[in-house]
Amino acid sequence: MDRVAKLASQKAVVIFSKSSCCMCHAIKRLFYEQGVSPMIHELDEDSRGKEMEWALIRLGCNNPSVPAVFIGGKFVGSANTVMTLHLNGSLKKMLKDAGAIWL
Template sequence: MDRIANISSQKAVVIFSKSSCCMCHAIKRLFYDQGVSPLIHELDEDSRGKEMEWALMKLGCSGPTVPAVFIGGKLVGSANTVMTHQLNGSLKKMLKDAGALWL
């Protein structure tokens, strides 16, 4: 869990992902299209990826544990939660508050 906390605090937006996950790709694209440059941590390319995946589950990422999105060091959630924030307009405010967007 300490490793998750350390990585998730390195940048305004951090996405824990798997390189072969289509929902991960869609969420990354969502942030890139808004002009946000997130830190992407690919769990399937990390020797401790399985351990980190368990830690994400303990933090509340249920179902598919990835993508797990952190904004401002806080867990926002998975793709469904991020898309809900996008659709209701609250994602942009979260990104501005975290310093990921300046518009």
């Protein structure tokens, strides 16, 4: 849990992902298209990935546990939550407040 919290606070936007997950790919692309350069942690490519995945599940990421998005060091949610925030316009404000974008 401490490792996830530490990694999540290293950049304005942090995404825990799996390289084979299509929703993870879609969420990463959404952030890139917003002009954000998120820090990506591919759990399936990390030797401690399974451990971090269990920590994410304990945080509230349930089936599936990824993508798990953190903005400003705070857990925002998974793909459904991020897409909802994007569609209602809240995501852009969160990104500005975290210093991930300036526009």
